[in-house]
Amino acid sequence: MSTIDILGLDKTFSTEPPVVALKGVDLRVRSGEFVALLGPSGCGKSTLLNMIAGFEQPTQGELLVSGQPVRQPGPERGVVFQEAALFPWLSVWDNVVFGPKVQGVAKSVYEPRAKEMLSIMGLSAFEKTLPVQLSGGMRQRVGIARVLTMGSQILLMDEPFGALDAQTRLSMQELLLTVWQQLKPTVVFVTHDIDEALFLADTVYVMSSRPGRIQARLEVAFERPRSLELTTSAAFNQMKLEVLKQMRH
Template sequence: MNSRISFQDVVKTFPLKGAEFTALDGVSLDIADQEFVTVVGPSGCGKSTLMSMAAGLQEPSSGRVLVDGRPVTGPGPDRGVIFQQYALFPWLTVRQNVEFGLKLAAVPTQERRRRAAEAITLVGLDDFADALPKTLSGGMKQRCAIARAYAVDPQVLLMDEPFGALDALTRVQLQDQLLATWSREKRTVLFITHDVDEAVYLASRVVVMAARPGRIHRVVDVDLPYPRTEEIRLSADFRQIRNAVWTSVYHQESTAPAA
């Protein structure tokens, strides 16, 4: 497998009340080029820490995180990061928000405008390109954040519960739009979620994490065809995979060493 992202025996510890808390313990995972992988698990299992290290926002205590075979040493334009919080500049329009990363990268004005316009069209916000964030719904704000990430043309998208704050209907709509965009653009996606149905619906593989210490409990292959549809979501095959992931998340046997 040609790995785009590789976690190699990653350990992450934090100081906690004079002791050491192990957030991740010996995590190894390879994500292939153009693969869509979701990560799900109980609270405190290190999902967001895993993504932060791939983004270059945190460093492993030991082990390595590689992107395209190179160690991650910090943030970079090859990785687009999308959080649950939209993190839009309220004084900038949708177009200006989407152009922001390109402006920082000193992309010439004409090229910047072209790439921003393509990204805005990709997420269906053409009619709102000159709107300020305060006039947008939550779903529109998240689409703007996704467009901003796409505009810098990253090969990897790192998404940390991006739909977690949205209502159920908007969430499903954005799941479908994200998959439609991914099917055209074929980025490598690492998607963190606490929602089992979302994890199964989006991914080709679901990584189930276990907590305290954070580690990979199970990897579940999602043998369902793309494009994903409402019929697939309601199918017996979907329910079977969803139940397997649900059981792995919420009925884990403790594998922690005895005290």
């Protein structure tokens, strides 16, 4: 079980003057659900994700992961940022096994898992390669392989494909869906891109501008597995219009 339950969550940064980033956020994510968060710049998407990750503490309200209050980061919650934060001096393999190694996980456990994840992400031939020799898309794939090798049941993704070109971005979206279908992690995916949100997610939440609140919840009922043709269908465009209306609200 990897659920996320957020109830009446506020976050105020004690700067001068204080910044009320989030006010009264309610959000429930089921185990294995794929949730996308959409909203204008500065509405608190990253702040919300950082609190689920345990990097920031709520000012008020409840934030439970698998029924337990979040006090700190943990390996069951893997974070993927816009730029994969890889160790530049370590090979792809050493980057991917770094987490479990540091945690003292047995080699017999993490090695087959790392092999499998690198294979799923299409990186088996690049185990010995250094990050600097990889493309941006490949680096993001290493970042995802790394959190999956750590055994994270919850993936917290903050515009993970935002820095990629359009074509790479589309193949990363397809790849992510394949992995998700296979491993069924719980995903919270922050994006500015409505198409991306609708293509990937089971549920899209639209946030209001600061202080951020959940303004709308839209169920995305398109059949799975999804292929890119979906994004050109009439039903998809209809849904897109719904989201646009909510965002303009």
